[in-house]
Amino acid sequence: FNSYLNMNLRETHGYTYGARSGINDSKYSSMFRAGASVRNAVTDSAVIETIKEITRIRTEKVDEETLKNVKAGYVGKFVLALEKPQTIANYALNIKTKGLPSDFYKTYLQKINAVTVDDIQRVAQKYFNVDNARIIVVGKALDVLPNLEKLGYKINYFDIEANPTKKPEMSKPIPDGVTIKTVIDNFVDAIGGKDKIATVTSIVKKSEASMQGRILNMEMKLKAPNSNSMNLTMGGMSLNKTIFNGSKGYTVAQGQTIPLEGDDLEFAKKGSAPFEELALVTTGRLVGIENVNGNDCYVVSTGKDGKTKMFFDVETGFKTKIVAVQEGPGGKEMTQIFEFSDYKEVNGIKFYHTMKMTMGPMNFEFKTKDIKFNEGVSDSDFE
Template sequence: MKTALKMNTKIVAFFALFILTVSANAQIDRSKPPVAGPEPEISIDKPEEFTLKNGLKVMVVENHKLPKVSYSLRIDNPPIATGKKAGIESLIGSMLGNGTTSISKDEFNEEIDFLGANLNFGITGGFASSLSKYSDRILELMADAAINPLLTEEEFEKEKTKLLEGLKADAKSTDAIASRVGYALSFGTKHPYGEYVTEETINNVSFGDALAFYEKNFNPENAYLVVIGDVDYKTVKKQIKKYFKDWKKSVDIKHTVPKPNPNVQYTQINFVNVPGATQSNLSITNNVDLKMSDEDYHAALITNNILGGGGEGYLFKNLREEHGYTYGAYSNLGNDRYGAARFSATAKVRNAVTDSAVVEALKEINRIRTEPVDAQLLKDAKAKYVGNFVMALERPQTVANYALNIELNNLPEDFYTTYLQKINDVSVEDIQRVANKYFKADNLRIVVVGNGAEVLENLEKTGIPIMYYDTYANPTEKPKFEVKLPEGVNAKSVFNAYIDAIGGKEKVAAINSILVKYEASAMGATVISEEKKMDGKLKQTIFMNGNAMMTVLTTQEKVTMNNNPLPENMVNDMKTLGGLFTELNLLNNDSAKITAIESVEGRDAYKVQVPGEVVSLTYYYDVETGLKVKEVQTTSMQGQTQSQEVVLKDYKDFEGIKFPATREGTQMGQLVVYKLLEAKLNEGVSDADFN
């Protein structure tokens, strides 16, 4: 009986749903687009405020929708340059929020986890959130961490080591170099926004320096605490007075923020050479003086959004969708109440199209300055911005930031309640006017960080003046790329020397097939790399714990990955790899060139580059022994570039032919070392393997 009743209930429910659906469809005219809903009303509660005797300013916004509370602490000191001790703020900031003088680091973090809360600190403040029933305790922990942080010399040395290791890791990163050089040139190295951290400045900082910096700069004199959530104002006021009253004032920090460097007198390329870089990092920039209180502020936001705010922006559609130069191209128009902000249009592009990307990006910047924006595009940009703005209001941090912005930037109280109206009031004329005001077409720095040997010749053809800088923004001479080679040395002679080094032409000529296997441990698994080779053919298979995970088959007719054909332009490049030894194929490739002599594992090596439309090869051969010591395969597709680098070591003889016994490479940030298991000549491989 119960079963029948359940079945009848389901049938009734089904027909009810069917009737509702038919009824709804009957009332909708699908030939017309739906009518837009009413404009969302923005309601941001005005915080209740009070100030402690020590200067801490507190803002409280009650919101009882959810049983949660968040605390945002902001130390609002003016930006300060730390000069020869640049990085001191990072060192001391990384030590905050990890225990107090009365609670060990482990106990502190364990209690935060137990409460299901979040708490983090930096030198400019902190953030905490929890369920409202734990609000008293999380506030107590936050206050204790701010007032009585556990600062030990042992922890300081650990953080210093981490920071130094990070600098070493970034030494050849075009992203890190571009950021450092861009800010240094725009603002000046003596400006707080333009100075940079080096190994020397970090080593200049002592533990005592860090403590003194904390005492002077992390204090309540210029501090704000914003509380949002399921709290009672009177109760939270008592709690804050209780836990923060012992936070002592330090000296009031008052100093003048220096002016940034002026914009350049004429548009120019500022080039930084990074040998071996597989991509160029572009940043087209000029300084701006834009504040949130300016009348242009809302129009500036939409103007930047149209130029480079996302996938619908001019830059993205041109450089990514139309030309495929990059994975993404974007712009940013900053604002700063101290008058030091930047406009920048950025992208990472393939070396071969660096000059073209510069020209096209400049074209789009000029376009938004000289051509009226399409009315529908403007409407869409506003709609997207409005949607993102409304969604952001769901986050407590956003509401806290808005409350602080009004306070710190001297904004009217209705700044955010009228925000959407001001966005929607932006006109086509406003876009063009603002673009001309903030995008300085005649005073742009085009910062290019890349491989000069591959990109400079074409950059010079743009006719834009080029200035040269090192990786720390110091002026330098134009890099020289002429390689002084011994007489008679060229790419073909290097390939022949390699053939001689591994066994000689006669031994190599007697080989019909090769089977090699390498083994490694990676991500908790045993990985086997197997290569089968015949004349013009190569089959590479990766096994993980005995299971075949990936197979790449290369012949002169096709290249497949797991039986799926690869694009034709990729196939043309990869045919070179098909065969017993790549060098035998490269002997007939006139595009292979020696571009440098570089050190690999402490030994000089000829760097031979083989360009390709999609897949480019870079091989390194020991100058003395002739053996190949490193391989780099770079793949550039759909605006993305990926490089695989392998170091070859410890060659061993197998039947008169030498193979590297060790292959070292990095996968997903982890060093993977492959050891040679076996090498067989003229056995274990047949034509059937390549069908």
């Protein structure tokens, strides 16, 4: 946890939940790897900071206290591993297959403790040459490529199967005649039509996901003209609850109640329930066409500063994705991604029945279990 890389990318900059590095062992060759999952918007910055930390190992001597602590970690892991019978077998196998000295593990601790500050720098200068590094970035080209191109590195492109390919098309122009209104009208037609959805005054939607072998339940309630609630529970205990009654709202999480305020509150007031997409005609902006899972989608920006994006399939009209950027603890931006699929008809209206939700390192796939129209909702649900 206290590595140079993790302290930089996680603790100092808040780019990731965790950065890792290490050297694999091999009879023929070894490779140093370092990596992290970061937000698209800071990919270039994470690359710069990673290279900076590798260079730091070469140019700066580690302090004695840090080296002492790292040695203690190696010693502790080595001693604990010896308690497992399979460890002894693995060590014997390594000696035979990798051509190690017969006393390699007998003198392991002695060799660890003999390492000096000068040894660390000498080896780093010999092997950690950033000019020989290969930087692999996996992400959405539209978000990560513009800033990566500014770093001055030669960039090669590969498809999902690692075959060389050309630079991806960043964004397609919006055809003449296509507006935010036509996009939303197509969505309305796709899910059932204006007349059909006009009959819906409330919706109750229940979904389930699995988390570490336990069931995560989500219940959403939507009521015209603009009230909504969401309650996330596990084993009957509420983990996160959000309420908005059309004029004010709040979130309850980890025992704390956080009111909806400022620009977020004003934006929420412009919303529309039970079908939030209808409000985009006045609150959204059509910004382009992007590829989502192999399909072209119209991109509509909305929310505070236009940082939230909704994606509507060009061919089917369905909403397929939302990328929401919000301000997290300490003012750091947090990105949430929602992907929608498996649209099925319920009482003449098509709803997505699978929602994949990504928040940092956490991924959930919610499956819809029940949808009800015009029942089971009252004003008290939004108090």
